[in-house]
Amino acid sequence: MILPRPSRLFLLNAVLLTTALLVFLLHPRSGHVSRDLLRSWLTSPPQQALCPSPHVLDRDPIEHERQLCHTLPTIIDDFKAELCYEPELPSAFTLRVWRGDAAACEAAEASPDPSEEPSLSDWIRRNRGPDSFILTTDGAERIDTQWSTYEGNCSYRFDVQLHNAGDVYIRSWLAYERYEGFNEANATGSLPWPELQLRPLLAHAVLLPAHSLCRSYIPSPLNASHHLAIPGSPYPVDDDSALPACSGQDPTRGTYVPHHPLDLLDSPIQWPAPGGRRIGERYRFVPAGCKWKHAGMRFANIEACTAKRHHILSIGDSHGRQLQDGLIHRLSGLPSVALESGKADFKNGSVGNIDFFFRWAPFGHLFASADLLESDVCAYMRKHQVDVLIVSVGYHLAVGHPTAVLLERTRVIMDAVDRCFPPRSPLEERTPDGHGIPHAHSHQKPSAYTGPRVRIMLTPAAPGPLTTDRVRRDNRHTTHNRLRYWSDAMVPLARWRGWSVIDQFALTAPLAWETLVSDGIHFMMTDAHEALVDEALGKMGICPEASTSVNARDLHEEYEQAS
Known part of the structure; x- marks a missing residue:
């Protein structure tokens, strides 16, 4: 069989590259270099975008067209389910659940309005759907949510971005039907209790295995003085020492x-x-x-928080x-x-x-x-x-x-x-003799x-x-x-x-x-x-922000000066 010209060129380039690599590796003066190069190449961690980190929540949206989907056995006849994920990106997955019978779906969607406020009721119908499911993950990360995306026609999609590498076990339950997961029509207190069904949806917990090149994040021990760290892997777990303090007004995620x-x-x-x-x-x-870097953390300098x-x-x-x-x-x-x-x-x-x-x-x-x-x-x-x-x-x-x-x-x-x-007013804030408690970092009384x-x-x-x-x-x-x-x-x-x-x-x-x-x-x-x-x-x-490695006296003196 005669190969086409592009194939012959590819084979020729491959032979030349292999020959050059062998000459380099066998040269006596390049032994230590070649060993280090191979070790680095074979053990290099995957790209940062591939391995998840709990320090980074915002990631690119899941590309559903790149996912492979696997049908999951369910133990509720009314619903079918599938798990979808990218084989090379196991830090994200999609669980999709849908009603298999179109007539049953029409009946569910025809349930009474879940809210007396028309705009909210319409939002619930478009975004929540008549059914609610519980999704949990255990293992490398704990997640518990019922917040799915409604795709219409009684199809629900959970898009999950994991933030820690490792095996995770996925479970799901049917929680509510007929919009009872978000029903506040009429006087809510007079409505029947929205019964939480808590019926297992999947026959078994589903194992999503870890990527072989990603390492799990392990938090530091609660009391850092109870262990001694020695040099280990050349690729350590994430270092959080350079992160800013969680002290802003927005919720900490x-x-x-x-x-x-x-x-x-x-x-x-x-x-x-x-x-x-x-x-x-x-x-x-x-x-x-x-x-969190405040002195009120476990095994930090608690006394600095109660001094003032x-x-x-x-x-x-x-x-x-x-x-x-x-x-x-x-x-x-x-x-x-x-x-x-x-x-x-x-x-x-x-x-x-x-x-x-x-x-x-x-x-x-x-x-x-x-x-x-x-x-x-x-x-x-x-x-x-x-x-x-x-x-x-x-x-x-x-x-x-x-x-x-x-x-x-x-x-x-x-x-x-x-x-x-x-x-x-802003003018009063800027006036030197304006009244009020100054900012925490201000020195005026x-x-x-x-x-x-x-x-x-x-x-x-x-x-x-x-x-x-x-x-x-x-x-x-x-x-x-x-x-x-x-x-x-x-x-x-x-x-x-x-x-x-x-x-x-x-x-x-x-x-x-x-x-x-x-x-x-x-x-x-x-x-x-x-x-x-x-x-x-x-x-x-009320607590000074300082590293727990600082001794108590220095921490207290720092807080005294700041106050």
Whole structure:
């Protein structure tokens, strides 16, 4: 057989290149060079774009036309499923689920409007669809979501970008039908409870294997003094020492990855284990693009946070109360996690020079009433010169109120605080003798109290997958997709008004299943609670930002000078 001219040229070039390479490798003076070259070539890590990192969240969109799809066996006859991914890019995948019967799909889509607000109802129909599914991943990264993309015709697509290399196990359940995953029509509290079906969709957990050239990210041990690092691989895990501090007003985004093996083997933190099953220390939250560097971190210099006087006021629901109790526990320097948060309408505590006070107002009624606003909120903040205000009101509103009520109540709360302490004009901000608490980095002393220096809004926490009689009896409509939508709406609204935001939903959703070991609602005793405390301390500005490797005396002196 005679090869065409392009093929003959290709073979000739290949022979010449191979001959030149052999001459180079066999030359006695090039032995060490050739060995190093081959070792580098054979062991070089793949391109950065291929291997995921928890420090980088934003990546190119998934190109579905490049994916290979595999049909998955389902155990619900009404639905079919497939898993799609690029063989050379296993750090992303698509799970697609659809109804196999067109008539059943038409009946599902014909369900009554899920909202009395026409625009929202139309949005739900176009973007959410009548069915909701739960998707979780375990292994190299923990994900728990119901936020799929509706493709129409009862087809749902989960596009998942993984942020850590390693094996992941994918599972899925049918959660809701007939728009019950986002139903708030009429008076929500009078509607039947949207039953969480929690029916397994897939016959087995699906293993998506790691790329052979990508290394898993392993966070540092919680207590860095408990290990000694020696030189190892020429390609170390990601180094986060150069990242900026997570201290801005925007929510901190990130990923839950497995704890360091040393922490799993011999934890420096005392974790509870109700029923013999430990809730926490499975996955640790790793911020993306920044690093928590404040002295309130575990095994840092906690005393530096409580050296100066601050007054912290929390108003809202039990999630806000548990955050306050977690802050007190952390700043007390205890080697354990907070175990409980006693219910109380009023709750206070002190650590060093930090005073805490919690006021129960789960619907934000203290801000909605002019009389209560002045007597219970404004007067208290003036009397105690509250430095940090934390508000958490979304979860209870979701039980029986539509989205419009949440958005209006959020605006009412921020307007109320502005009525207590009217914002200063830009001219007043620039005037040397203008009143008010200066910026945290300013050295001038305040001449008059003008309101909390830091105002923090918490989005609602994610709901646990509860199917108990109590939830059914209360007609709770705290579904995953509703609270996800509410959180996404609250963040820009609060940020536009100058408030800091802790996206409690994003920090808790991946660990929602862990709450079933306790009450299915709260996240105390879980790794998510640790992340919430870290995030709050980073935004409150009461702790100096410094490396934990700095000794306590230097850290305290640095904070004294900055203050």
